Amino acid sequence: MAAVDSVLIVGAGTAGSALAILLARAGVAVDVVEIEPGPATHGSGITLQGNALRVLRDLGVWERASAAGFAFTSVGLRAPDGTLLAEPPETRTGGSDLPATLGMNRPELAAILAAAVREAGARVRYGTTVTGVAESGEAHLSDGTTGRYDLIVGADGIRSAVRGMLGIDVAPEPTGMGIWRLHTRRPKEVERTDLIYGGPCFIAGYCPTGPDTMYAYLVEQARPREAVGDKCAHMRALAEGYGGVWAEIRAGITDPARINYTWFESLLVERPWNRGRVVLVGDAAHACPPTLAQGAALCLEDAAVLAELLLAADRLDQELFDAFMDRRYARVQAVVEASLQLARWQLDGVRDADVPGLMGRISAIVSEHP
Numbered sequence: 001m002a003a004v005d006s007v008l009i010v011g012a013g014t015a016g017s018a019l020a021i022l023l024a025r026a027g028v029a030v031d032v033v034e035i036e037p038g039p040a041t042h043g044s045g046i047t048l049q050g051n052a053l054r055v056l057r058d059l060g061v062w063e064r065a066s067a068a069g070f071a072f073t074s075v076g077l078r079a080p081d082g083t084l085l086a087e088p089p090e091t092r093t094g095g096s097d098l099p100a101t102l103g104m105n106r107p108e109l110a111a112i113l114a115a116a117v118r119e120a121g122a123r124v125r126y127g128t129t130v131t132g133v134a135e136s137g138e139a140h141l142s143d144g145t146t147g148r149y150d151l152i153v154g155a156d157g158i159r160s161a162v163r164g165m166l167g168i169d170v171a172p173e174p175t176g177m178g179i180w181r182l183h184t185r186r187p188k189e190v191e192r193t194d195l196i197y198g199g200p201c202f203i204a205g206y207c208p209t210g211p212d213t214m215y216a217y218l219v220e221q222a223r224p225r226e227a228v229g230d231k232c233a234h235m236r237a238l239a240e241g242y243g244g245v246w247a248e249i250r251a252g253i254t255d256p257a258r259i260n261y262t263w264f265e266s267l268l269v270e271r272p273w274n275r276g277r278v279v280l281v282g283d284a285a286h287a288c289p290p291t292l293a294q295g296a297a298l299c300l301e302d303a304a305v306l307a308e309l310l311l312a313a314d315r316l317d318q319e320l321f322d323a324f325m326d327r328r329y330a331r332v333q334a335v336v337e338a339s340l341q342l343a344r345w346q347l348d349g350v351r352d353a354d355v356p357g358l359m360g361r362i363s364a365i366v367s368e369h370p
Contacts, residue, residue: 016282
């Protein structure tokens with residue numbers, strides 16, 4: 001028997017959807033509430049490293065994701081003028097039978113996960129969220145209903161309402177960087193991620209997301225969100241400082257609807273992530289700037305580990321939550337801190353930082369089974 005018969009998951013993002021699939025597939029009665037009216041339809045691209053792909057395979061959606069995305073096994077480091085400086089192979093953190101990296105359009109990943117949630121038998125209510133939760137497992141919903149569950153999971157993102165309802169006073173902190181992302185047509189030369197450190201921005205890069213699509217990004221000093229002005233003009237001006245394929249990318253910066261601007265933010269909730277029968281997962285518990293492209297992978301791993309523990313135990317108690325923390329906290333903390341360190345080095349203009357060493361250390365950590 002599983003430790004739980006009924007679970008409420010607040011949030012149908014990456015972590016919430018993955019957990020719903022794994023639990024519902026095993027016969028647990030799973031309700032998912034999502035404040036948005038349907039699966040995500042906005043966003044540019046997402047970079048999924050091997051340890052994320054390993055969980056997608058366990059969810060039974062790897063073939064769909066692979067068909068929708070663009071896989072690659074190396075990364076290029078370039079000078080601002082486009083000259084290739086180095087071509088280090090990427091570590092296959094999900095194992096030798098999976099690619100090192102898969103680029104995807106975010107809405108396509110959301111649609112694949114949403115379909116798998118339905119197929120697993122979980123009940124999803126869009127346009128609904130919680131207005132209150134109790135550590136006993138009682139939940140009050142925005143549609144006026146009340147339910148009692150064996151477990152409530154706050155998977156409601158970096159600005160989690162559930163986190164606040166539990167009295168956990170942790171909020172996302174800006175790192176000082178802002179990122180411009182563009183969803184655009186893929187030039188035929190782009191077959192992997194290439195990164196540029198330097199030039200007008202801290203980072204300039206791109207990632208293929210499908211046969212004809214990619215997303216490009218430029219990371220600069222954070223500016224007030226309300227003062228981004230003409231998105232196309234600003235992004236084109238930043239892109240002027242880069243050569244090679246960036247000339248073609250720059251010519252395609254014409255539609256502000258395809259541009260997304262956000263700040264780099266981070267947070268880490270100290271262990272434990274639960275209060276009674278309510279637990280946080282994913283970005284509700286931890287978030288980091290995308291300098292290591294591990295955000296989605298950490299969310300997927302949370303879901304996989306929590307589901308494994310819940311399905312293997314015969315009761316839900318603090319010992320189970322402590323086991324969850326023993327398998328997640330140090331690993332997550334290492335990734336969050338390393339992601340922040342990379343951002344600080346760039347903000348401070350450190351030229352002799354051991355970036356390859358830091359990246360290698362994190363690759364070794366996430367290559368281990370969570």
